[in-house]
Amino acid sequence: MSASSGTRQPSFAERHRWWPVAKKLLTYAFFIMVVVLLVALAKKVDWDEVVTTLRAYSMKTLLLAGLATLGSYLVYTSFDLLGKRYTRHSLPASQILPVTFVCYAFNLNLSAWVGGIAFRYRLYSRLGLKNSVITQIFTLSLMTNWLGYMALGGTVFALGWVKMPESWSIGTGTLRLIGVLLVAVTLIYLGLCAFSKRRAWTIRGHEIGLPSLRMAASQLVLGGCNWGLMALVVYIMLQEKVDYPTVLGVLLISSIAGVVTHIPAGLGVLETVFVTLLQGQVSKGSMLAALIGYRVLYFLIPLLLASLVYLLLESQAKKLRNMNSDKQAV
Numbered sequence: 001m002s003a004s005s006g007t008r009q010p011s012f013a014e015r016h017r018w019w020p021v022a023k024k025l026l027t028y029a030f031f032i033m034v035v036v037l038l039v040a041l042a043k044k045v046d047w048d049e050v051v052t053t054l055r056a057y058s059m060k061t062l063l064l065a066g067l068a069t070l071g072s073y074l075v076y077t078s079f080d081l082l083g084k085r086y087t088r089h090s091l092p093a094s095q096i097l098p099v100t101f102v103c104y105a106f107n108l109n110l111s112a113w114v115g116g117i118a119f120r121y122r123l124y125s126r127l128g129l130k131n132s133v134i135t136q137i138f139t140l141s142l143m144t145n146w147l148g149y150m151a152l153g154g155t156v157f158a159l160g161w162v163k164m165p166e167s168w169s170i171g172t173g174t175l176r177l178i179g180v181l182l183v184a185v186t187l188i189y190l191g192l193c194a195f196s197k198r199r200a201w202t203i204r205g206h207e208i209g210l211p212s213l214r215m216a217a218s219q220l221v222l223g224g225c226n227w228g229l230m231a232l233v234v235y236i237m238l239q240e241k242v243d244y245p246t247v248l249g250v251l252l253i254s255s256i257a258g259v260v261t262h263i264p265a266g267l268g269v270l271e272t273v274f275v276t277l278l279q280g281q282v283s284k285g286s287m288l289a290a291l292i293g294y295r296v297l298y299f300l301i302p303l304l305l306a307s308l309v310y311l312l313l314e315s316q317a318k319k320l321r322n323m324n325s326d327k328q329a330v
Helices: 019-044 047-055 059-077 079-087 093-110 113-126 131-158 172-195 213-237 244-261 269-277 284-329
Strands: 200-203 206-209
Touching (some): 079 213, 131 172, 131 206, 172 213, 269 284
C-alpha cells in the first residue's frame, strides 16, 4: 500500500533496529574523544608559567585584553546568525550563539575538524537541523572568516606594514603582491554576489548559493572585525610596545603558518613567527610573556567555559529540540 493511502512509512530507526544502539555508542565515543583531547591539551600547558606570566600583568591590562577577547567572541558567534538569515532555519539566537561559541573555542584549541565541523554537526543536529542546512551554515561561517582575512590581510600586506626578514623565501615585495591578490579575490567575490546571474552550485550533493551583496558585505565586516580584535588582544598584552598595524600583520601571517602546519592552536608556530618578525622591536622574554597571556585569555579560558556550555547544551538538547518542533507545528 502506498504512502498516499494513509499508511505511515516506518522511520529510519524502525527499519534499522540496530540504529538506537549504534547511536548511543557514537554518543559515548564522541564524549570520550572530547575528554581525551581536553586532557591531552591540558598536559601540554605549563600551568606554573601561565600563573607567573599573568601575575606580572596589571589588572587594567588583563581587563582590557579580556574585553577585546569578549568582543572577538561576540563577533564570531554572530557568523552563525548570518547563517540563520542565509538558510532561513528557525532556531532562535538564544540557541545559535552558545553553539557557535562552543564550536569556536574548540576550533581554536583542537582544530577545525573537531570544533568547526564535529561540534557543529553534533549540536545543531541535536537541536533539529538537517545536515544539508548545517553544511550551508558551516560553509558561510568559513567564508565569512576567510573573506575578512583576505580583505584585512590583503590591505595590510599590500600597504607594506609588515617587513619580512631577508632570510625568508617570501620577501616584503612578494608579500605586497600577495596582498594585492587577496584584495582582488575579495572584490571578485563581492562582484559575483552583486552581479552573478547564476546564484547556486551543487557540490557533492550539497547546494551552495551566493549570498546577496548586503550579506557578503556583512561577512567582510564581521570577518575583518574578528581578526582585528584578535590582534588587539596581542597588542594589549604587548603593552603597546609594538604599533598595532604591525601586530595585526604578524598575527595574520602566523595564522596562515598555523593552518599550513595543521598544528592545533598553532602551538609553537605563533611564537616562532612573532619572535622572528619582531626581533629588535621587543625582547624575546616580553614577547613570549605576551603570547602566553594571549593564549590563556583567548584560547584556554574560553575553552574551559565552552566545555561547561557544551555539557549544558547536551543535557538540554532533547528539551530544546522538542520546543523547536512544537513552535514549527504551531
